[in-house]
Amino acid sequence: MTANPSDFADWFSPMLVKELRQGMRSRIFMAAFYLTQLLMILCVIFNLVAASNSEMDHGVVDFLSGLFWFMISVPLLFVMPLRGFGALHGEMKSGTLELVFLTRLSAWRIAAGKWTALMVQTLLLVCAILPYVLLRYFLGGVDIIQDVQSLFFLLMASAALTGITIAMSPYESKLLRALFIFGLIFGFQFLIGLILAWVAGAAITGGGSSLAPWQFYAGLVVFLPAFLLLALEIAASRIAPPSENHAIRKRLIGLFFLLAAPLFLLIGADARTTYAFVLFFLAVVVIDALAEPQVLAKSVYQPFLRRGAVGFALSRVFTPGWASASWYVALVAVIGGGLLAVQGQFDDPNHRLGYVAALGAIIFPAAIIRLFIPATKHFLGFYIALQFFLAALTMLVGMMSGISEQPLAIWLCPFPNSVFLFNLVNEIKPGQTPGFLVLTALVTAGSLALLLARTITPLRDIRTALALPSPPDA
């Protein structure tokens, strides 16, 4: 042995140590680091020139400030998060991930280690930027607190984006990655603008409503960690050996989002913004769950079955696979509906329609897939394609409705997905709401019933294959 690895590294997760050793020597990190330094130097030179010329136009000063943040944002919001795409996929392809599973590291620790390593490298980039932020302050015309705040929010956004790319990295789908990159390119300027505007004191707007700063921070503290946990659990569940159960945590996080919503409403947050967030997060949980393959592993079922009838009931909802996911969707639908009813949200027929349509929009394509191709291994691909198809159809009918000035034309598109979108943009007239509500409720209930009916065979197969006992008497 020619060298002793440092003992300092013993304080950290083995995966983090390995990833940092590899990552900080990688060409992408080196390039991003040097490029950021170069761009920062250029920015400071421009700022120096601007500072020496007191008659410089305000527009030029604003442009230079924008340029500074743009240059910081590229590595933080683009280069480093996109590295997450290769985090798990590369190791899956080369077969190295399986070898790590045979150690004491679980899939969760692997995914978390990958994310942490990327974030540490991003943090290093941020630390390298800090001297330039200070320099800008000394050159004048800059609020250092605002700059540091902006940097903090960029880092938070980077953390979330890196979580998303790591969650997506086990998937081979180029379409999924292309969609994300496409969204990132188009959302890039919006995201930077939003952060800078927020820091500059403007309110974050969400569908015409606004969040007070403390509500925003509370949301950040509650939802960002939960979202990161979810993203890393999704990644872990996709790479884990069949003997590991990741469905429990993911689905519990989904329930957490659902139950956190009323708490935010209690502290005065806007209902529409809160439910928009919750719906987005829940949709991620539910779609991911419905896309899970069925698992035949005794070690997954035994912990539940040791707990008798209650354990058996919980296994119907918290074991991996789309069959138990379908029952989880039913549970979420009941809890969500109950919470909204208790809060009096269903007093408004539009809210009733919005809830039923949102639920239907998520499960209707899943039911179609499980009806026609129940054993498909490409659920997610089909699901995304169906969602796009239904959205395109909705837009077409929406345009027809607009051109013909005949509101009834939207009845041509009676799917829950269309109703959800029409309702979102207030295209449904008050007189049409009851009709749409009945129709959408029927389609949604039918979709859910179909999904549940489809679970009978896989659940029976699991019981037979693993020689599990029959359902105990409650």
Add this chain to the structure above:
Amino acid sequence: MPDPIIQVENLARDFGDVKAVNGLSFAIEPGRVVGFIGANGAGKTTTMRMMVTLDQPSAGTIRIGGLDVSDRPTEVRRRVGWMPDAYGAYDNMTVLEYLDFYGRAFGYKKAERQRRVSQVMEFTDLAAISDRPMDKLSKGMGQRLCLGRTLIHDPEVLVLDEPAAGLDPKARIEFKNLVRLLAGQGKTIFISSHILSELGEMCDHLIFIDAGRIVHQGTTESLVQSHGVALLVEIRVAGDTAALFHWIAASPDLEIADRMKNGARVKVIHGDTADLPALLRRLVLDGVAVSGFFKVERRIEDAFVDMLKLNPPPLP
């Protein structure tokens, strides 16, 4: 007889309609070196992956050291070392860092980890190249590193899938020696390979599978002497071989195993060594120009081919 350290019972693995493994049962005592032989697609790798908890059986059980791999995968992983046929190299990582990472991943701290890494590097003769990047290793060095990684947590059972595939002759001999050393340390080694003669030298028990089921298991000797073919004779002739081939074809107790430039390897069905003088006499009296007549050892490859003929896979 000690309790088996590996016990496989009625193991099955289906991929849709394909039965990759179909009712395998075998038991292996501690400290044995067992060869697992089969053609491509016979179900070797699938079986091995289930043994090391990387896949789940569709039916049947596997017990390692008495632990069911489906029920207690975590405990099984501590007792098993898995070496797949292809080792994946990490970018930007040296040999030492690679072994150090696995030491950490198995939960060893500081001094204990360094001791284990040192031991493994010494055993696999990697100490001299500890600072070399993994992507600069030759195939032989890579395989030794992969074996070193398999040994880092000192497992009782080693499951090696085609470990010598793609190695040059020198690296293959080195690897064979390492396996012998490990066997000497009392480890149970379950090894698959396409190079059957090598398995014959390394293993004291062989399991042959075809189409997901066992077609034979036993010692190398029992295999070579089994299936009704006890004798193999090499006959060389002066001049044209046609007369020899014609003579063999006319003899119901003989069968050509291999055609050669100047003769043939011939299987003597249901014969033994005492019959050989009579066979030679018959050959000469029938006018075949014999220039050489030797008893040869039957190769495992021959036994394997015979076995597949005698045990055709069931019709789908």
